[in-house]
Amino acid sequence: MVYILGGWQSDFSANWSRRGWGLADAFGEAVAQGLAATDLAPSDIETGHVGNFAGELFAGQGLLGGFFGLVHPKLDGLPTMRHEAACASGSCAVLAAAAEIEAGRYGLSCVVGIEQMRNVPGQTAAEHLGAAAWTGHEFQDARFLWPAAFSDLAEVYDQRFGLAYEHLMAISAQNFANARRNPNAQTRDWRFPPEAFTADDVANPVVEGRTRKQDCGQVTDGTAVLFLASPERARSYADARGVPVESLPRIKGWGHRSAPIPLDRKLATSREASSEGGHVFPQVRRAIDDARARAGIAHLSDIHAVETHDCFAITQYMAIDHLGLTAPGQAWKAIEAGDTAMGGRLPINPSGGLIGAGHPVGATGVRMALDAFKQVTATAGDYQVAGARNVQTLNIGGSTTTTVSLVIGT
Template sequence: MAAKKVYVLGGYQTDFSLNWAREGKEIFDILKDSVVGALEATKIDPNDIEVAHIGNFIGELGSRQGQLGGLFASIHPAFSGVPASRHEAACASGSIAILSAMTDIESGRYDLACVAGVEQLRNVPGDQAADYLGVACWTGREAIDATYPWPYLFDRLIDVYDERYGIKYEHLAQIAKTNFNNAKRNPNAQTRNWQFNERSFLEDDEHNHVIEGRVRRQDCGQVTDGGVAIFLASEEYAKKYASERGLQFENIPYVKGWGHKTAPMLLDDKIKLSEHKEYIFPHVRKTIEEMFVRASMSGVENVDAIETHDCFSITEYMAIDHFGITAPGENWKAIESGDISFNGRIPINPSGGLIGLGHPVGATGVRMVLDAYKQVTGTAGDYQIEGAKNVATLNVGGSTTTTVSFIVGV
């Protein structure tokens, strides 16, 4: 029996350049701004919302705040009594919240869900934020001697690609440069006004210094405050929504396919599992393959753009072959050919991605789906991919411990 369709009615993203603590604001304000902005953007009646799911990674550490469902209920009088839950899967927290909301709708339990993602991390020093983010490693078992746990671990991924296929830093740097350039088109991007020089994307210790191993400053996603909210609906509610607004129901996007896998916690265990196999992360490849199967699509040639998880340039590099844009290990070909550039055959991260747009951890998976919605409805503004009808996402938590993919299309 085919699952019921889940429709995306739109949403709202905060400005990822904001430092909310400097304005005397807290995580509740980010969440409220996201949800109220989504209500205004979609003109949905707050009384229609039947359930809420919130993605957040480290509210207890970054904001000293848990119980985020209660914060949701405090946003609007209509939300008092609405069932709400918080979901955590490191950087994939937002995507897990989406999957949970989809289950509610597919089961027939509810017709309209609010999915929000929120994170506040710029209220603490950078070193402290990096330490907090490190709890998504296996505490006490990996990255023990690292100053920065995640750059340390993803430097290991660079090593694995180098050992198996060979890799050049210039290709990683081009990914970063492309995403920073894409971000200049996005009015919500954290780095939209950043300036670089001719040495910023070279192996230059003054202008692009080393963080860990071969991971340099420009290769890293940004520590970001931010929130995103979207609305997911059943077919019945989506038809009502379209009718009341004079919209063509056929033009409302829906989630065409999804994939979700969880791998062993340690990066070394993941790498061992892939020895003598084509893909460095077979579970990531399987996640993407299952998404295409559920969407009744043959593969990446059926999508018009991809929003992927570039917490570091090497994770986007990994996504290239795992999506099937190139054969395994030939990722560099898509970079040199321009296939993944903004005007390329399959643009990756037209939004700017985590490197250019920013990475409020719990919000990232929700933001990706909102950007997919914008692309397929032609509402992405200056970063619109012409004629986009199907957009895929890839969101990973930890060292690809949790991997989630979606295809949103019309």
């Protein structure tokens, strides 16, 4: 059993280059602020894990675990590791830290998710992010690789089930609206005219294929930090603060699956495997089910909110049916019924998600887990889901090459 003691998230609207910051500055702020938020001391940390996708490409910097030693002298000598799984890097860092605790190696771990992405031109950023596809083998003609890739996913949904663009735009509009309640969201102060959520080529221009501007998650500088603890350390932490250890959230279940890197291979597999119930990405479905099974959750009604990977609106559309809220291809029914909105049957991305809150790639999985922690401790403020006791995360890397799902609850 692994407990979550708390954490901290940076303001995702910040542009670090304009501040004169590099990765080390942001890393130091995250750890220091996280320690303050959880009332922990540097000497309490026994191991450190970093989720980061492309520090070498965006900032020319690898070996990010070495930044722990810059934060405080007590962290000089700390055992550290860095984890890369594209957009699922942060979740893989959480999994690795949890595994160390479960193995009895350490009692308290600091997990940092971090990415700097706004220090290069947009075209360069798109090229860097393309490293999560099969380089030299897919989407070589696309100017913006990932908008092209997820345009293909939208095309598959349209061919197999039918797809109306208005339902994708309902997802984007909802996530931007949720983000306005999140004080750390990148887009909290953004406002759009109604035509921005239509197929208007001026207000919502095409980026690649079927993908338009408002379909896309954000390019973001950001950090998130999380502190994980063994039952023994969690009990001592709770006792020192006069609270029952049962009130501390824990990682109740996890799922982790990988698939072949090319998108067309994944789509061909799901087309041929009728035994999978018709889901477009069988491994995504398996990761979700694995997390719930390990958490002992048999019914969707026992999940009270979801933080999911809306790198594009179609990704959240896919997540809705893979989460089991609808049958495959029928996510539109949940959207039209308001099931995924705040106050709905299963609120999705109360934080604003990647479209509204922002998407610093290596930090996203850690941020999702932190938002789940906030929800189940009723500390999410204006974006709190009333009565949330179990929150599921769904974090994907590449074209669902890596999928990680967590169930976090009390």
